[in-house]
Amino acid sequence: MLNYIEYHDASPEVRAVYDDIMAVRKTDWINNFWKSLANDPATLRRTWESIKEIMRPGGALNPLTKELIYVAVSTTNQCGYCIASHTAAARKAGMTDAMFGELMAVVGMANETNRLASGYQVEIDEPFRPR
Amino acid sequence: MLNYIEYHDASPEVRAVYDDIMAVRKTDWINNFWKSLANDPATLRRTWESIKEIMRPGGALNPLTKELIYVAVSTTNQCGYCIASHTAAARKAGMTDAMFGELMAVVGMANETNRLASGYQVEIDEPFRPR
Amino acid sequence: MLNYIEYHDASPEVRAVYDDIMAVRKTDWINNFWKSLANDPATLRRTWESIKEIMRPGGALNPLTKELIYVAVSTTNQCGYCIASHTAAARKAGMTDAMFGELMAVVGMANETNRLASGYQVEIDEPFRPR
């Protein structure tokens, strides 16, 4: 079965990704998500490169907003690991208790009204049509 | 079957909610979501009161951030009506094309890594444990 | 590509299922769901036999309650066809507008609190543990 691939057991290709993760994130450890993906080095590399590009500072959305969105999706999907790890990341990026409370309120409400819209079989209003 | 309840057909209780929606949102029309809920005035009132409280300016998260979160949840749930209406709301609140592009990138990535975390059966790292 | 298999084009095996559907449901037409499944007669038969057994009157839950549950699941999954067809079935089984309104209220609320429970990473209380 799959193991977590620790740094000292990792191939040079995997170590290079681990080094980059720690450098970009300014941490000195690798969390289990990456140690799992390291069982498939191609997926490890591709996933990290994509996340690094997407979460990079300097875009139109600031890093905290991106982490809030990550928590919102993970909560909607009810992915335990993802909620735990991205809530920690969001706090590190500046999320306060008050922000977390409002985030949860919006996520909860959106999940409620999503079902009301579907269950009532509501049709898209003309001004909301996309193209 | 259910109809959309138009303003001129609405009971005073429903009209009061419609008036408040238009006043708070500074619009002169009511979208189909509310005209559907109006078939059940208690749900119409409760849902509007909750959304008004949650989306109110002046909290820890600004209105644009809240709308981005609403779009993120609706996209994850793949609710067509909700994506259309809240994308329009987010644009009204200031979302640019660049912000929308980054929002989608984060939402897509989060849905991908949520499944990688689950499929690899990753355990929560000690530093990410919540309590 | 797949077609809807109409009665006059159907094989004897498929016709036998169609006849049973119309007899059990006391209708004289077959809806698109079954006409699609008829492209794979084994799935058509197995699905119909399972639904017939599960939705049969005389169990611990009455037919209306079962249809309400069917609508609740379909709404949570946001399956357009399923919402439309099972809302119609629920009405035929006796669902009033007031019942529909309360059903939607509960479904919406449950989808909201599901995410609050997950996002707040709430642990199961001792008295709620299953075994």
Place this chain on the structure above:
Amino acid sequence: MLNYIEYHDASPEVRAVYDDIMAVRKTDWINNFWKSLANDPATLRRTWESIKEIMRPGGALNPLTKELIYVAVSTTNQCGYCIASHTAAARKAGMTDAMFGELMAVVGMANETNRLASGYQVEIDEPFRPR
């Protein structure tokens, strides 16, 4: 990080909600869900007021039916905490083992046919159109 807010540590605003929960539910303890939400008193209050209104006896659906619907949604969303707590609540409201078995059978079947309807790209039949 967030803690569970115990009664003796709670603010008067939170205590008032706790007191109401225990009075309405005729219990003498508060489960972890509410003790988590108490970190954000506005969400605690709003969520409790909504649930109290929705689950109140005397509507078109009886309390047991509403709890069955709550379990159906929570099971579809695969929310561990919600399944555990609402299964307990449904039993308290009168759900027997036979009812639970039928509930699960309907929920499982609905989740199956939802995907068959989507995967076969079934179009809504004319008689099922909502408006």
Place this chain on the structure above:
Amino acid sequence: MLNYIEYHDASPEVRAVYDDIMAVRKTDWINNFWKSLANDPATLRRTWESIKEIMRPGGALNPLTKELIYVAVSTTNQCGYCIASHTAAARKAGMTDAMFGELMAVVGMANETNRLASGYQVEIDEPFRPR
């Protein structure tokens, strides 16, 4: 509350299903899923008969492919028990580490592009229309 129904405590009807499961799967134990369903013998029997028919060798898809699909669905739904049990079943059917890595890569990517398609409100191209 529900227990796992062990073989020596089981009714003849349940034992007959257990015997068939062990014979078809060439194992000498019953996993918790079936021991839970055994609380409702009708669901136990119907579910086993359906799975046996669907997963039977000799169809158009080989058993390994079917188990990969089972893992793909379970991962998308983030069902912990199902991921664990069907990953084990897929390995028994011949899934290598490399196959698992590619499976996860496709599942992750599909979950990402599903949301991009929804969020961008992409319309179905003419050549992709089903009927």
Place this chain on the structure above:
Amino acid sequence: MLNYIEYHDASPEVRAVYDDIMAVRKTDWINNFWKSLANDPATLRRTWESIKEIMRPGGALNPLTKELIYVAVSTTNQCGYCIASHTAAARKAGMTDAMFGELMAVVGMANETNRLASGYQVEIDEPFRPR
């Protein structure tokens, strides 16, 4: 609002991706998914590079198996566009009607048993534990 970016309106960066898509897929047109993503060239490029790498022939899973998995995920998520486009892609890769029928049967069953496992709160058996 966003438009579909046609080839003749596209920037050189977007055209280069379009050319590569058509070359790899041996087609002479671009479907709406890519024409939507082209509104955000970085997402267009990254998504295409990832899909090209993941779906490339010569891995441990053959291209048809990968497309079946893609349809399985899209069906579970009930993403209309994705079901339509990947069902077409799977047929192009060799999916027969019989394979499609079995695919749907497995996907439906997996979605059913996922909920039964969750609703019955089944614990992971020792032999299925991942690490």
